[in-house]
Amino acid sequence: MTQEQHLIPTAGTATQPTSPAALRRTNLSLVLRHLHDHASASRADIAEATGLHRATVSNLMTELLEWRLVREVGIEHVGAVGRPRRAVALHGAHVGALGLEINVDYIAVHGTDLSGRALVERRVTFDTVGSGPDRSLRRLALVAREAGEAMRRAGTIPAGVGVAVPALVDVARGVVAFAPNLNWRDLPLAARLSSALGPMRLPVAVDNDANLAALAEYSSGVAAGTPHLVYLTGEVGVGGGVIIDGKLLRGADGLAGEVGHLPVDPAGDMCGCGRQGCWETKVGLAALVRTAMPEQSYELADELVPDPEERVMEIARGLASGDRRMLDAVAHVGKWLGLGGSIIVNLFNPGAIVVGGYFATLAEWLLPHAQAELTRLVVGSPAAQCRFIASGFGFGAPSRGAATIVVNQLIDDPTAIMDPTLRPAAP
Incomplete structure (x- = not known):
């Protein structure tokens, strides 16, 4: 959340803390949130950023230090003259x-x-x-x-x-x-x-x-802090997390981001949702495995399938060795990834589309095809500045x-x- 979302409301608003306990909770949260969003800060910095009185910050800091939720990390010098400030950082190792x-x-x-x-x-x-x-x-x-x-x-x-x-x-x-x-x-x-x-x-x-993967990427991923961001999972199913102005887009009923069920091919395969031709039937991991490794298709599995990363690494080895079937399969998926991505860009105009799961693992071979199709189909040259970026979290972002x-x-x-x-x- 942004700092502004955690500021204490002004007097007279409906959300003003109504008791000393509520005020204390709000103020403690303000301090911890600032330290969560910054590597370290002095008490004076925190007071200035949050609008709290310096004496209040000092009292709160004493309490947070006692509970080892923060720790002192050194001395900050501000300007050529002036009193050194002792910096603190978020701790909470327990x-x-x-x-x-x-x-x-x-x-x-x-x-x-x-x-x-x-x-x-x-x-x-x-x-x-x-x-x-x-x-x-x-x-x-x-x-x-x-x-x-x-x-x-x-x-x-x-x-x-x-x-x-x-x-x-x-x-x-x-x-x-x-x-x-x-x-x-x-x-x-x-x-x-x-x-x-x-x-x-x-x-x-x-x-x-x-x-949740979008929140992880926005907080600490390859496009951290990008205010307009879309994250795409690269799993058997394909989902999307949409960050707008630094906030997760949920929609009227909390169901925004179901991009895997965009209808892209009326004559396409049946999807797990019961509809035909959804985007994930073109770009999900099951679709890639079906084309690149038909003998290991999910549909043929009658026992526990391998870890998805094992399957993807096998495909990566085939791509690196020049396996024509796998190269063609990834090129086909890449074009469909770019097509769906263009719909997302035309709707939300994100600064980046971060791809995770197998999309990230196979980015070297997959994303050039996806980017070319995205650039071809996006309306308006400014939107073409949006690029696919491979997550550094792999399958671990969610x-x-x-x-x-x-x-x-x-x-x-x-x-x-x-x-x-x-x-x-x-x-």
Whole structure:
């Protein structure tokens, strides 16, 4: 979120804090948000940026230092003369955020502390579609518990869980409304996962995988800080996360970004959503594998399929060796990627389209075809400045984004982690 979204409202507005506790919570959040968005700052810098009185910032800093949510990092000198300022930075190494992604053929996890330090990073091959929602939730809970224990051994206590799902999600209720590629409908994922975590019982937030990946890219990816940004997943299904003016576009019902279901070919293949000729039937990983490696097609799999990255690396090796079938398959997918990208550019005029998953892994061969088609089809020369950029997160952007929303929630209400059960051990 931007600084402006966290400023204390002026007197007389409906959102003015109504109690000392609410005012304290708001002010603590202001300070932590500023430090989250900047590598370090002095107390005077924070006071100037937030509009808080210097004495207030000093008192808040004393409290945050006691809870080890911030740390002093050195002396800043401002100008040739003047008093040196002691700088502080976000800390919170004892407070953790756990991000999960469950997709067609794997579960991914990214565990971090409050400052963004990665503690756990892994992906588990898992047949989500064949397992059904009940077994999938049990496995998801097991992965979360194992990751949580690993974080605890590192001295970090998880304070929340975020889950990325390739689905239409009712974010407020944590319900997966429809996940066409998982065959899930109306699944209360947040409530059921929280319950399945057992003694670890933590609050759970659920969101669309592309939305969370877009947040991860905007926060710390290859196009970090780009105010108009589109992220495309490169999975079996294809989703989009749209950042407009630095904010995630959700739409009237929270369902914006379902670009994989743009109808691009009325005579095309049947999509998992039940419609014909959706964009993801042309550019999803299943479509590429069907053409490049027909003997390993998802449709032919009668047992657990390989990790998607293994399949993609096999295709990459074939491309590097000049395999004609694979080169033709990637060129075909690239043109369709550019066609769909041109629709997105004409609608939103983003500064960049960041591609993840297999799109990023095969960027060397895929993106030249996509960029050429995008440039050919976009209306207006200024829009042609938009370029496809390969994510540096690979298949890990959604789980990173899931951890990011937990961190944001903790920063929005620091009092939730200023709790005796999360009190840090003495250094």
